[in-house]
Amino acid sequence: MSETKEKRQETYYESIIRQGYSRRDFMKFATFMAAYMGLETSAVGQIAKALETTPRLPVIWEHFQECTCCSESFIRSDHPIVADILLDKISLDYTLTLMAASGKQAEAAKHATIEKGGYILCVEGSVPLGDDGNYCVIAGRTSLEILKESAAGAAAIIAWGSCASNGCVQAAAPNPTQATPIHKIIKDKPIIRVPGCPPIGEVMAGVIMHYVAFGKLPELDRLGRPKAFYGKRVHDSCYRRPYYDAGLFAETFDDAHAKEGYCLYKVGCRGPMTYNSCGTIKWNNGVSYPIQSGHGCIGCSEENFWDNGPFYERLPNMTGFGIESNADDIGKIAATVVGAGIAAHAIGANIMKRKELNKRINRGIENEENIKA
C-alpha cells in the first residue's frame, strides 16, 4: 500500500507490533481467534494475512441505556491483544468510556469517521423511545438522534449484549422507558446481534475478528446472531447433560444431589432454552460458567428472559391469571371446572331426560321380553 497524502492507515499487524507484541504473540492470537470462531486450522493463516494487510477498521462504539457490562466483558476477554488492538485508542474512533480524546475533539473525530463511512458501529444499550427519548440524553441529544446519525455511514452494526439485541432488563414489563433494541429502529443496515448480559468477551472478539479477517458478516441465524457462537443451546454443551438424560436432578440448591453435580433443570435452569457459548467458551478466561458454579442458567441471552421468571422455577408465572400461578395451576383449575360441569350435566341429564330415557328403556325391556326363544 502506498503512502498517500493522508497519513496511511496502520494495519492491525503494525499496531500490534508497535505495541510491543512479538510475531509469536501475534500468531498465537490468530490461532486463538480461529479456534473460538470454530474454524479449521487453515483459517489461521487467513486471519494472520488479513490482519497483516488490512488497515484497521474504524469503529464507533455508542453507549446508550446500558450498564457497560459488555465493555467490561470485552476488555477482559482472554487474550490481551483483543482489547489492545480493538479497543485501544488507536482503533476506536469514538467510545464514551474508553477514548483518550474528549469534548469537542472527540465529537470532531467521530464526525470525520461518519463522513468517511465504511466503519463498524457498535451499539451497547437499548434506545428508550418513551417520553420523546428523554430517558437517555447525551450531550443534549437523545440516543435515538445519536443512533440515527452514527448508523448512517456504517458498513455494519453490531448490537452488543441483550440491551441492544432485545431490550434486556430495561425492556422488562411494563417497559416504562420503552427501551427498544437496535434492529427495531435501524432497518437498512446489516445488524449482528450479540446477545447476553453481558456477551462473552471472546464471542465479542470473535465477531469483530470475523468481520476484519473475512471482510463480511459471519453467518447469522434467523435472529441475526452469529451461528458460530449462538448455534447451540447452553444445554447442548453442558457438562451436566448426562445427569439430565439419566433423569438425575437436584431438587433444591442445598440437597445432596446439588452437591453431587446433578442437573439443575428442576431448579429452573434455562439452559435447554438458551442459545449461547457458555458451556464451551465459558467465562473469566475459561475458568467456569454459571452452571459449573452451581447456579442454573437464567437465559440472559434470550429475549424477555427477565419477564420469564421466577428464575428458580421451571414454569413461569402467567401474567393475567393472578399472582404466582403457572400454566399447570391454571390447567388444573380449568380441569376442575370442567369436571364440575360434567357432573352437573350428568345429574341434569338424568332429571331432564328422564321421560325420554324411560320410554326407551321400557321399549327395550318389552322387546327383550318378546325375544323368540
Added chain:
Amino acid sequence: MQTRNFKRAYVWQLPVRLFHWMNALAITVLIITGFIIADPPVIMDHHEANDAYWFGIVRFTHFVAAYAFLIMILMRFYWAFVGNKYARWAAYWPFSNKAIKNIMHVMKVDVLLLNDKNKELRDISVGHNTVAALAYIAFFVLFLVMIFTGFGLYASMSASWFPQLFTWVVPMLGGDFTARMVHHFAMWPIILIAIIHIYLVFYHEWLEGRGEVSSMFSGYKFVRTERVISSDKEEKE
C-alpha cells in the same frame, strides 16, 4: 308401545377409525411423557449418570409419538378430501344455515338439556353434530400448534431434515422459552376438550342408544328407518 326401527349405516370408514385410535394413543403418550418432561419425578437416588438414561428414553418416546401423531394427522388431512361425507371438510364447516341451526338445536337439547316439543328427524345428526365439529376444529388448531411448536423446538436437537423445516417457528415466537410455554400451555385445552369429548360420547350412547361408542370400532351408527331411502335389498346377516 311401538319400538322404533333403525338401519345400520356405515359412517366412520376404516381410515377414520384408524386415525381416531392411533391419534388417541399418540396423544395419550405425548401427554404423559410431556408431563414427565415438564416436571420429572424423582425415581432414583444417589446414582451416577452412567447408570441410567430414563429421562432420555422418555424424551425419545415423546419424539417417536410426535412423528406418529404427525403422520396420522397428515393421513386424516388427506382423507378429508377423499373420504365419505362424514369425513370430508364440508362436515366441519360450521357457517352454513343448516350448521347454525344444528348448533342452536344441540345447544338447546344436549347442553341446556331442554326437551323438544315436536321432534324433527332432521335434527338428529348421523355423523358428528356441528357443536362436535367445532370441538374438532379446535382440536385440529391445537394439534397444529403442538406440531409447529414441538417440531420448532425439536429442530435444535435434531440433525434430520424434517424438523429443520420448522426452524422459523421459534424466532417467530421470540425464543425457545416462549415456544416451550406455548407448547406446554396448549396441552391443557387438548386435555379439557378430550375429557368433554369422552363424556359426551358416553352421554349420547346412554341417552340415544344409537351405537355412539361402538361406532368408532365398527364404523356403524344406527339411523331411523324413516330416514333411509328404502331399498328392496334385504339385509342379510
